Amino acid sequence: MTETFPADVTVCPAAPEDRPTVERLWLLFRHDLSESEGTLPGPDGTFRGERVEYALTRPDWAPYLFLKDGRPAGFAFVRGLDGPVRVLNSFFVVRGARRRGVGTRLAQDVLRRHPGAWEIAFxxxxxxxxxxxxxxxxxxxxxxWTRELRPVPDRPELPPDVWISLAVTG
Structure with a gap:
């Protein structure tokens, strides 16, 4: 199912052939996060990308691509589809599509596609x-909804993440 928003932004499942686009958006996403995390890319100029692999290949994950006027505008990765709680693993909107309520509508759309219990970390x-x-x-x-701090697994040097828990209806 593809959903169209008034701002010509669509949400569609990402397919394996979308991998190059998702990987490029991933680099932009990780670059944005590097400001608050203080991380640098690896020697080859890329950031860890195993989540892209998981999102595009694991059956309990759902990758989504956001398109504005047919051009890439972001992505979302959902995991835990076979469990009691879905997790919004990664969510990114390119800067040129931000600050117009687009991100809120995209997040709502992605979460509503998988009704039930959700967790979102940031x-x-x-x-x-x-x-x-x-x-x-x-x-x-x-x-x-609730908010709690949780330690980052296997990363004691990092401050705890904030986790939001909520239930979403379709």
Whole structure:
């Protein structure tokens, strides 16, 4: 199913043939996060990309590509489709498509595609995420959502992530 928004932004499942586009968007996403995480790319100029591989090949993951006027505008990776809780593993909107409510509509669309319990993690050092994800949670669940800090697995040097939990109906 492809959903079209008034701003000519569509959400569609990413297919294996979309891999080069998703990989390029992944680099932009990781570059954005590097500001708040203080990370640098590897010697070859890329960031770790195993999540792209997982999203495009594992049956319990769902990758989505966002298109604006037919051009790449971002992506989302959902994992945990075979479990009781879905996790929004990665979510990215290119800067040229931000600040017009597009990200909120895209996040709502992706979460509504998989009704049920959800968890969304983000870094408290990322001011845009700190504002954005509670807004999305309220738009979908009113006051029926929670926020908690959790340590980053196998990364004791990093500050804990913020996790939002909510239930989404279709």
């Amino acid at each position: 870094q408290k050092t990322n001011p845009a995420a700190v504002r954005f994800w509670p807004h999305v949670a309220r738009s979908l669940a009113g006051d029926a």
